[in-house]
Amino acid sequence: MWKPDRNSKKTLYEQIADYLEQRISYGEFPPGSLLPPERKLAEQFDVNRSTVIAAFAELRSMGIIESRIGSGTRVSTSKWGATPKHTPNWSRFAEGGSFLPNLPFLRRIREALTHNPTLIDFASGELSADLAPTNEIAVLMGKNAYTSYLGYVNPQGATPLREALVDYLNNYRGIRTTESSILITSGSQQSLFLITQCLLSPGDAVAIEDPSYCYSLPMFQSAGLRLFRLPVDKHGVQPEDIRTLYKKHRIKMVFLNPNYQNPTGALLSEERRKRLLDIISELGLPVVEDDPYSLTSYDGIPPLSLKSMDTTGSVLYIGSFSKIAASGLRIGWMVAPRSIVERLADARQQMDFGLSIIPQQVAGQFLQSDYFGPHLERLRIQLQFKRDLLIESLEKELSGLIEYVVPAGGIHFWCKLIPSIPDGILLEESIKKGIVMVPGSVYGSDSGYVRFTFARAKSEEIALGISRFAEALRGLIE
Incomplete structure (x- = not known):
């Protein structure tokens, strides 16, 4: 994920303007397409909003973008009087086709993890690096x-x-x-x-x-x-x-x-x-x-x-x-x-x-x-350890606010929240606190359920992650 170089002789807003101009010239933002909001870009580039505003002003002065109150900022359909006559409507193509995009909550989780890799991840359904047989596979690849x-x-x-x-x-x-x-x-x-x-x-x-x-x-x-x-x-x-x-x-x-x-x-x-x-x-x-x-x-x-x-x-x-x-x-x-x-x-x-x-x-x-048998044994032991850490943290931080059945295997922990909180609000508040999980409605349940996947997070992150989630939940309840 690109970010401006704070050690460069160029100002931050000039670097951002150059970067956006490059993406526009590559066709990533075709003529007439809507640019992300200033606030979102400021968060992505880790700068003040005023810096993005200055970058937009620079691009606007060159005729590359144009802004209208209430309509956001778009890439100009004409630059220096040259109007493209056969530019495809890529937005329509992106919204077309028979293969549907991922659910909005899943796209939001992916976006949050991309923009902030430090989030404690209770959403991704995969094993953490320390649970994978990395060394064993490396040995096999070296021998064979x-x-x-x-x-x-x-x-x-x-x-x-x-x-x-x-x-x-x-x-x-x-x-x-x-x-x-x-x-x-x-x-x-x-x-x-x-x-x-x-x-x-x-x-x-x-x-x-x-x-x-x-x-x-x-x-x-x-x-x-x-x-x-x-x-x-x-x-x-x-x-x-x-x-x-x-x-x-x-x-x-x-x-x-x-x-x-x-x-x-x-x-x-x-x-x-x-x-x-x-x-x-x-x-x-x-x-x-x-x-x-x-x-x-x-x-x-x-x-x-x-x-x-x-x-x-x-x-x-x-x-x-x-x-x-x-x-x-x-x-x-x-x-x-x-x-x-x-x-x-x-x-x-x-x-x-x-x-x-x-x-x-x-x-x-x-x-x-x-290697396969011993790996499975180690995996089971470590997953159970993580599950138990999660239970301990849930009981400490959210006693009386959740209900659950303890799983005897797997990597997922399903919780019912008491009282129920709208999924979108809870997800956004959790992201602000530094944690991502999956709202239950993603899997077809009613609002008020949460899936914590404990295989991805590091063992030392689990208690902190649940503490942050509890802070987010209690803040919404109160």
Whole structure:
């Protein structure tokens, strides 16, 4: 993120004017487009608003921008009498297309973290650097020779990685499969994207959990799907609700995150798992099982996957490296019938010709190495430690103001606030205090819920972060 150089001989406002002029000349701000407000730029550049006002005045004197009261500041459509005649309306293009942007709260969180990296991050759903097996992967990369072939590989995924996943899925998740039934993706979200785009059609009805991570993904709405909700309690969804939705709306697919669900942390009970599988088998309904958190089970005994209990081939299973190793490797996988794998691999080839071979080799070697088991044990211990720090801080700072159920695995902590505060106001006040979290409405819940993700923040930041959140909340209550 660019900022003016305070040691430069040029004044701050001149540097800002030059920077904005450059961005305008590059077409980042086309003629007629609206520039960010002075106050926002001042915050971004870490200067006084008066400095930005001076920079705007400089650009205005050169005819590059023009300001109107009540309309903001825009890039001039004419400069020194030269009027562009065929400038595309990029704003209209940016607002068009069938693929919807992220939800406003998620865009606001991303913007806040970009502009202020010192914010304590209880929003990002990834592991902190100290939880990733960085040293182990570095050792493997130093020991092993990588392929000299750096061209495209099979869009279904590199065969050695799929073979390694066969053993991994059998040993760690109780899933028996073959490499021909595995598709490698860039993560769970790409798996979901391929399913929504290739296996479903606009107007199809699908069932998702309530609240649900799926609700935060505009890809479902972009695909034209109709979403119907399955309420989640501390034991997961009620299987009979699936039958009800099928009778009423003829749902075509069910999306579930049964193990340490995002955002609630709920674990689908064994009794409900069996009943759910009976119902979907009876109805001939496919279930997409998203299972990123099972191996984080704090007692070291991962819950069964639905796929391992599936005797009728009704479950499409999705997994990922992101929550158990390193999100930066961009490795995920799907276990599905051969015909589905072929269909999605064909679509995948049209998108990007498949993943890079190198991260696939790294992931395959790590799965088969002596490092993988010890890494999982260390990860579980450290995640439980962070969870306990979070609970201790919540009880100290917010006793009587929140309700929660303690998760037995995963990386998310779901809280109900007492009393409820409008999500937007609470988020903005939290950002002012130096912390970001995710309002519950992002996942489809009513206002008054918050998801704290504790894997990203450093252990020493957790107490301070909750203290800041408590300050923000109490300030709004009072």
